[in-house]
Amino acid sequence: MELDKLRELxxxxxxSKISEMELEDGGTRIVLKKAQAVSQVIPHAPxxxxxxxxxxxxxxxxxxxxxxxxxxxxxxxxxxxxxADDLEGLVTINAxxxxxxxxxxxxxxxxxxxxxxxxxxxxxxxxxxAMKLMNEVTAxxxxxxxxxxxxxxxxxxxxxxxxxxxxxxxx
Amino acid sequence: xxxxxxxxxRGEIAVRIIRACRQLGITSIAVYSTADQDSLHTSxxxxxxxxxxxxxxxxxxxxxxxxAAAEICDAHAIHPGYGFLSENAKFAEICRECNxxxxxxxxxxxxxxxDKAACRRRVREAxxxxxxxxxxxxxxxxxxxxxxxxxxxxxxxxxxxGGGGKGMRTAHNDVxxxxxxxxxxxxxxxxxxxxxxxxxxxxxxxxxxxxxxxxDQHGKVxxxxxxxxxxxxRHQKLIEETPSTGLTPALRKKMAAxxxxxxxxxxxxxxxxxxxxxxxxxxxxxxxFNARIQVEHxxxxxxxxxxxxxxxxxxxxxxxxxxxxxxxxxxxxxxRVYAExxxxxxxxxxxxxxxxxxxxxxxxxVDSHLYSGYVVPRYYDSLLAKVIAxxxxxxxxxxxxxxxxxxxxxxxVRTTAKLCARIxxxxxxxxxxxxxxxxxxxxxxxx
Numbered sequence: 001m002e003l004d005k006l007r008e009l010x011x012x013x014x015x016s017k018i019s020e021m022e023l024e025d026g027g028t029r030i031v032l033k034k035a036q037a038v039s040q041v042i043p044h045a046p047x048x049x050x051x052x053x054x055x056x057x058x059x060x061x062x063x064x065x066x067x068x069x070x071x072x073x074x075x076x077x078x079x080x081x082x083x084a085d086d087l088e089g090l091v092t093i094n095a096x097x098x099x100x101x102x103x104x105x106x107x108x109x110x111x112x113x114x115x116x117x118x119x120x121x122x123x124x125x126x127x128x129x130a131m132k133l134m135n136e137v138t139a140x141x142x143x144x145x146x147x148x149x150x151x152x153x154x155x156x157x158x159x160x161x162x163x164x165x166x167x168x169x170x171x
Numbered sequence: 172x173x174x175x176x177x178x179x180x181r182g183e184i185a186v187r188i189i190r191a192c193r194q195l196g197i198t199s200i201a202v203y204s205t206a207d208q209d210s211l212h213t214s215x216x217x218x219x220x221x222x223x224x225x226x227x228x229x230x231x232x233x234x235x236x237x238x239a240a241a242e243i244c245d246a247h248a249i250h251p252g253y254g255f256l257s258e259n260a261k262f263a264e265i266c267r268e269c270n271x272x273x274x275x276x277x278x279x280x281x282x283x284x285x286d287k288a289a290c291r292r293r294v295r296e297a298x299x300x301x302x303x304x305x306x307x308x309x310x311x312x313x314x315x316x317x318x319x320x321x322x323x324x325x326x327x328x329x330x331x332x333g334g335g336g337k338g339m340r341t342a343h344n345d346v347x348x349x350x351x352x353x354x355x356x357x358x359x360x361x362x363x364x365x366x367x368x369x370x371x372x373x374x375x376x377x378x379x380x381x382x383x384x385x386x387d388q389h390g391k392v393x394x395x396x397x398x399x400x401x402x403x404x405r406h407q408k409l410i411e412e413t414p415s416t417g418l419t420p421a422l423r424k425k426m427a428a429x430x431x432x433x434x435x436x437x438x439x440x441x442x443x444x445x446x447x448x449x450x451x452x453x454x455x456x457x458x459x460f461n462a463r464i465q466v467e468h469x470x471x472x473x474x475x476x477x478x479x480x481x482x483x484x485x486x487x488x489x490x491x492x493x494x495x496x497x498x499x500x501x502x503x504x505x506x507r508v509y510a511e512x513x514x515x516x517x518x519x520x521x522x523x524x525x526x527x528x529x530x531x532x533x534x535x536x537v538d539s540h541l542y543s544g545y546v547v548p549r550y551y552d553s554l555l556a557k558v559i560a561x562x563x564x565x566x567x568x569x570x571x572x573x574x575x576x577x578x579x580x581x582x583x584v585r586t587t588a589k590l591c592a593r594i595x596x597x598x599x600x601x602x603x604x605x606x607x608x609x610x611x612x613x614x615x616x617x618x
Contacts, residue, residue: 018544097235097239098220098221098222098239098240098243099243129239130235130236130238130239131235131238131239131242133235155243155244157220157221158204158223158224158236159205159221
């Protein structure tokens, strides 16, 4: 297969919602698999068609994905998606709700945390404001702030990574 | 007119509202839970924002998240769709306080239609017949017995805050009534946080007929014809049609006038529905008012040519009604396609739809969020699609609907499409002989 064609194929595959594809073309066999597809399956994982069904030809697809899901289920919050590329070994603290991100308790005051800071479990790292309510976001475990991923006063969605942190073993 | 509208809903109705926005050049903003990341409304909207985890109470029902999303996206108005926050007076009130337009009735009208006992009283005082029953709430068993003696058994005990058949009990005698009273109150308390119940006469064999209402902010209210919704299972509608085979032109006129009177009695604006029971003897009774755009609104749209969602936008923005004196022509029937297995007691059937084919052709409209590769989440209502057939005659609409439903394909997920086709083509349906027990009687025969 020509390189251009392969590149195009990968592009189409990346933009699609399929997690795995196999192609045989003139003796060449190509298998494409998406890494994060596994985590996308999680919300729907318990959906296994009962064996009494005769028809659904698609069911095995979901079923085969199951063992992968259970074996690789994340223990803490792993860095997901795009953020994972340059943040190897780090985990993210994500927005617990949709709202506006504030790095400091009030305008003009120093931020809760800076890059390089070590924070303890339950320490406040920022505020997400929703409907005039200031919701404090805390670290779930001791860690070092490696990167702040959003700007002050920036709108954030639910689940959006706010900080990339390196977990610290408790002494 | 609003230039940016946030849609606080999901599924087919979110897609329907996004399409209305597009048509008018309004920027549509979708909100979605993490379970709906790949849902059609998320990708179809001009902008989309994730508001929470799969659980509805933390996403589509979570008022602070919806309002925060509206503020972040600078939405001028919110369309709540149906279900979720659509009939939540507190939400409509908060929108008003935050200066965000609410595309629906006022918080006061929502409150009143949600308090069924109070609404019933108000509508009766306006001169609209209501089902014989208690004046207001009933909690004392002796009082309940006295009322039942007066109106005659069987009676229904209904939750004032009720809906979807919850907090509703039938009683045929004294002992059953005492039990029904406490059971319905307990169920209502659990489901709605409000134990208030009232009593109505149970009218056997009554048909369920509703009238589409549209009201503007200048005091004008119109009724846009009826919808027959008698074909239900577990108090949930499955097939709706207009015109109803149970109405004569004279009766239709009388009921439409009563529907307008009921809407005016509660100062109703925007789209809503007045529900009536139509007894076998031709008497009709108001039962409740639905303060939202309804699932089955396309049936009315197909025969009148009106776009009710667009009218909702216009009316909410303060513009006068434009749907006056629309004359319905022909017939329209809607079938609801749920992700449920009719052969397995309607068990939910979520999962991957590996291949999807939606029907088309003359007179066929499909409102749906389905596509090949879509995974039906298990967290929400199982409605997948509405197939609406229009015809010059009822028979033509039936033939088109049956053909369309037989064409409807969703590999990997069981649906009610074929069941609906069998019901609609049955002799009983074709003759228009509909009763509340139609499906119960039909199901054993279908097997």
